Amino acid sequence: xxxxxxxxxxxxxxxxxxxxxxxxxxxxxxxxxxxxxxxxxxxxxxxxxxxxxxxxxxxxxxxxxxxxxxxxxxxxxxxxxxxxxxxxxxxxxxxxxxxxxxxxxxxxxxxxxxxxxxxxxxxxxxxxxxxxxxxxxxxxxxxxxxxxxxxxxxxxxxxxxxxxxxxxxxxxxxxxxxxxxxxxxxxxxxxxxxxxxxxxxxxxxxxxxxxxxxxxxxxxxxxxxxxxxxxxxxxxxxxxxxxxxxxxxxxxxxxxxxxx
Amino acid sequence: xxxxxxxxxxxxxxxxxxxxxxxxxxxxxxxxxxxxxxxxxxxxxxxxxxxxxxxxxxxxxxxxxxxxxxxxxxxxxxxxxxxxxxxxxxxxxxxxxxxxxxxxxxxxxxxxxxx
Numbered sequence: 001x002x003x004x005x006x007x008x009x010x011x012x013x014x015x016x017x018x019x020x021x022x023x024x025x026x027x028x029x030x031x032x033x034x035x036x037x038x039x040x041x042x043x044x045x046x047x048x049x050x051x052x053x054x055x056x057x058x059x060x061x062x063x064x065x066x067x068x069x070x071x072x073x074x075x076x077x078x079x080x081x082x083x084x085x086x087x088x089x090x091x092x093x094x095x096x097x098x099x100x101x102x103x104x105x106x107x108x109x110x111x112x113x114x115x116x117x118x119x120x121x122x123x124x125x126x127x128x129x130x131x132x133x134x135x136x137x138x139x140x141x142x143x144x145x146x147x148x149x150x151x152x153x154x155x156x157x158x159x160x161x162x163x164x165x166x167x168x169x170x171x172x173x174x175x176x177x178x179x180x181x182x183x184x185x186x187x188x189x190x191x192x193x194x195x196x197x198x199x200x201x202x203x204x205x206x207x208x209x210x211x212x213x214x215x216x217x218x219x220x221x222x223x224x225x226x227x228x229x230x231x232x233x234x235x236x237x238x239x240x241x242x243x244x245x246x247x248x249x250x251x252x253x254x255x256x257x258x259x260x
Numbered sequence: 261x262x263x264x265x266x267x268x269x270x271x272x273x274x275x276x277x278x279x280x281x282x283x284x285x286x287x288x289x290x291x292x293x294x295x296x297x298x299x300x301x302x303x304x305x306x307x308x309x310x311x312x313x314x315x316x317x318x319x320x321x322x323x324x325x326x327x328x329x330x331x332x333x334x335x336x337x338x339x340x341x342x343x344x345x346x347x348x349x350x351x352x353x354x355x356x357x358x359x360x361x362x363x364x365x366x367x368x369x370x371x372x373x374x375x
Contacts (some may be wrong), residue, residue, distance in 0.1 A: 047355060061327030085278040087321065091272065095277050099314065101299040103281035108310035111303040113289025127290075134290045135283070169337045183328070189370045191328035195361065196340070196366050199321040203341070204348050205357040206314055222315025227323050229316075229318040238320075242313030250308040255312050 023160075024153055031156040035163020038148060044140040045171055047201060049078055050171045052198030054180020058083065061195060062090020066180040073173050078138050080105045083198055084238065101238040112142045119145065120161060122154040129158055136165035139205075214253035221245035336369035 025031040039045065052073070059069040064086060065223050076082050079101045113134055120133055141164055148164070183191050210216045211260045222245045229237035321329075322337055327345070344362020351357035 003275065010285065013301050050359060057328075061329075064270060068274065068308045071271070072274050073272065074276055080310075080317060081278065081282045083321070084317055085274070087317070087326075088336045089273055089277075091326070095273060098273075099277035099281045102278055103284070103318070105310060106282040106285045107306040108285075109282070109356050110285040110289045111306065115292045117290065130290060134286050137286055137289070183265075188331055189374065192325075192330075192332045192370060193363055193367050194320050195321075195325065195327060195329035196337070196363060199318045200341070200344055200359045200362045201355065203318050203345065204355040206311065206318070207345070207348065208355055210311065214304070214308055215311050218311035219315045222312035223319045224314025225312070226319035228293050230320050230324055237315050238313055241316035242309045245308030245312030245315070246305065249312065250305045252336055253304075253308070 008125060020061065023151060025156055025160070027034050028156065028159040031152070031159040032163035032166075035160040035165075036167040037163075038144065038160075039164045039167025039171070043143060044144065044168065048140060048171050048177045050197050051201045052175040053080060053179035054194055054201065055079065055086070056176040056181070056243060057183035057191060057194035058086050058179075058198055059169060059176070060180045060183040061089075061191075062086055064090060066177050069176045069180060073176055074169065076102075077136065077169065078109065079172075080189060081203070083202070088238075097236055097239075100236065101242075104239060104242045109137055112139075113137050116142060120157050121150045122157070125158070133161050133165070136162065136169070138165075139209075140167075140168050141165045165258065212253075213256070214249050215251055218246050218249035221249055332366065332370045333373055336366065336373060340366035340369060 023034060025034055055067065055073075056069060059066070069082075069086075071086065076085065084101045084105055085098060088101060097176055116133070116137055117130060120130065141161070144164055145161050149161065152160050179194060183194055186194065206219055207216075210219050222241055225241040225245045226238070229241055234240060291320025306331065322341055325332075325337065327369035340362050344360075345357045347361030348354060
């Protein structure tokens with residue numbers, strides 16, 4: 001309990017420090033373009049570019065077309081799910097196993113949507129206005145929306161957030177093509193280095209987001225179990241890694257809370 | 261028929277086992293957006309499961325690499341991962357520094373192994 005509340009205060013403090021001056025846009029279009037501009041100038045631009053260059057190389061390595069990757073970026077719009085989809089489809093895993101692994105990796109989108117929508121709602125917001133922001137919800141957009149929306153007038157937030165998401169998605173789609181093309185043209189060692197971008201950027205960004213003990217434990221358990229179960233050729237290895245490692249980390253966290 | 265199926269089946273698979281199982285959580289969030297907060301136990305547990313499964317994916321990509329990455333010896337891939345992680349910790353938990361150091365170590369190791 002203690003760590004959770006302090007973490008949140010810390011986040012609020014950081015948010016205040018980084019909060020840009022309140023932005024009021026003359027029109028909804030201007031708010032949308034303001035969102036696009038924030039996306040292209042944020043730190044996530046580089047992270048997304050690197051991740052999707054790696055993803056393009058990965059798709060190429062597993063024999064999937066560049067247009068397939070572009071469509072998966074637009075429709076799935078979650079890098080972890082896409083990596084699971086590409087690597088397990090490409091390796092010929094049973095479809096039901098792919099669906100379960102993708103779905104388990106996407107559970108985190110649920111609490112993110114739940115936390116984001118109250119920030120976007122204004123008087124007179126219709127359900128259909130929230131459909132696009134719901135689909136656009138992903139780690140990069142979510143973190144930036146939570147940081148920037150409080151400084152944006154409520155009735156312009158949906159337009160701004162959609163602009164932010166379109167900026168990020170456009171970046172991801174473009175660099176996916178770049179990675180796919182490069183992987184085909186580069187010598188083997190450099191193509192290998194491109195493929196290494198995905199696990200590296202995922203490992204570092206997950207480790208950076210893992211501030212609470214439970215998240216760190218889940219990360220370590222997932223690395224160990226993921227390797228072990230795959231080496232032992234266990235069926236549905238990713239599902240068991242997630243449920244086993246995650247539940248264990250959760251219970252250790254509960255136990256520590258109970259004894260603290 | 262078979263040729264057409266081979267062409268479109270990755271796209272059908274994308275919708276059925278990629279888009280739908282992923283999107284359902286967003287849709288559920290939209291429907292149930294009221295009444296749950298980020299501290300509720302089911303949300304905390306699902307965060308742990310999502311983190312562990314993502315870690316499993318990372319481990320498999322590094323240890324059981326396919327394609328051009330698989331041509332680089334396992335020892336070099338793991339050493340490069342450790343180098344990257346140490347750089348990440350050393351440079352104020354910077355993702356950029358970690359990725360850069362890991363990639364540098366992989367290229368150096370791969371180049372030395374090839375010579």
